[in-house]
Amino acid sequence: MFVKRYLVLENGKIFEGEAFGAEGEEISEIVFTTSMTAYLETLTDPSYKGQAVTQTFPLIGNYGIITPDKEGQKPYVSGYIVRSACSEPSNFRAEETVDKYLKDNGIIGIKGIDTRALTKVLREHGTMNGMICDDPSHADAQEIKSYRITNPVEEVTCDEIKVLKPEGETKAVVALFDYGVKYNIVRSLLSRGCEVHVLPADTDADTVRAIKPDGLFLSNGPGDPEDNVKAIDTIRQLRGDNLPTMGICLGHQLLALSHGYKTRKLKYGHRGANHPVKNTETGRIYISSQNHGYEVVGDSIKEGEARELYVNVNDGTNEGIRYLNENAFSVQFHPEACGGPKDTEFLFDDFMKMMGR
Numbered sequence: 001m002f003v004k005r006y007l008v009l010e011n012g013k014i015f016e017g018e019a020f021g022a023e024g025e026e027i028s029e030i031v032f033t034t035s036m037t038a039y040l041e042t043l044t045d046p047s048y049k050g051q052a053v054t055q056t057f058p059l060i061g062n063y064g065i066i067t068p069d070k071e072g073q074k075p076y077v078s079g080y081i082v083r084s085a086c087s088e089p090s091n092f093r094a095e096e097t098v099d100k101y102l103k104d105n106g107i108i109g110i111k112g113i114d115t116r117a118l119t120k121v122l123r124e125h126g127t128m129n130g131m132i133c134d135d136p137s138h139a140d141a142q143e144i145k146s147y148r149i150t151n152p153v154e155e156v157t158c159d160e161i162k163v164l165k166p167e168g169e170t171k172a173v174v175a176l177f178d179y180g181v182k183y184n185i186v187r188s189l190l191s192r193g194c195e196v197h198v199l200p201a202d203t204d205a206d207t208v209r210a211i212k213p214d215g216l217f218l219s220n221g222p223g224d225p226e227d228n229v230k231a232i233d234t235i236r237q238l239r240g241d242n243l244p245t246m247g248i249c250l251g252h253q254l255l256a257l258s259h260g261y262k263t264r265k266l267k268y269g270h271r272g273a274n275h276p277v278k279n280t281e282t283g284r285i286y287i288s289s290q291n292h293g294y295e296v297v298g299d300s301i302k303e304g305e306a307r308e309l310y311v312n313v314n315d316g317t318n319e320g321i322r323y324l325n326e327n328a329f330s331v332q333f334h335p336e337a338c339g340g341p342k343d344t345e346f347l348f349d350d351f352m353k354m355m356g357r
Contacts (some may be wrong), residue, residue, distance in 0.1 A: 008139035014137030021102030025133035028052035028078035034272030038339025044072040046156035046180030049222035052079030061086035064094025073287030080109035090142035152222035157201040175213035179221030205237040218251025222248040225253035244354035247330030262300040269293035273340035276313035288333035289340025
């Protein structure tokens, strides 16, 4: 049965579509991703906490839901916006439709709207809040505009320390701060022989030291990096131990903030699997998978202390930092890239070499 549903943006623009997923209404930050596949990985990426995701690719759900491909325990998006949702997926691994998966997990969605027109609005005016609802008269413009994602890392991090061991020989012990870690980051470390201690985001420095790790890993995660005051302070304390350190996405930003560098919100962020980044040391360009709404301000990086390791080819924003006086580097993009290009998987091997493995 066709049921109308609406997306009401904070600027008053209304998109009319069809009900999809769970019932209800939801105010979220509205963002878009340009990925053509990997919709399940998008839905289950903890970095999307508090956001409703628009898929620019018009057909979603054609290969169904495949549980082993998840990047988190559940879908973390607040809402899901698509042009067309496939109701009869065709894949030997398919378990159910996207619509049923959203319903089962209480995620509201809207389909049948012009997602390209919505994307143009977000590109021209910047990321904005919006409300998905069945009755646009329920939408309060001031309530929508005042919405802010608060404490998302606290909601997606693990509750207790988890120790994961590789199948074969243990080559290194890694302390991994879980700010919303994607499964394939952990898999990438395990496959290289790392024993991974997955730590809640609020774990203190002494607890990390008691593990006696060979390396420190700072994961991806959602929200404004500057909100994570305790995590930034803990990283600052651990820097004195000179542990080999690697950061991805939010972890990249938190490591930069621990050095006193600045971060700021991008106009509409980088989300997709086709973002070109340039290595400033070699000049080589890689295609990367990205999901972030904030950047490290390149001009705030202190000369002589660190240097830009990667920059975004499209807009020149910072995509990575190498620290000159510490055994550390970080990148804004996702080298584990599930789903997406595998061009920069070698960064995990670089991390292993930093640990002497």
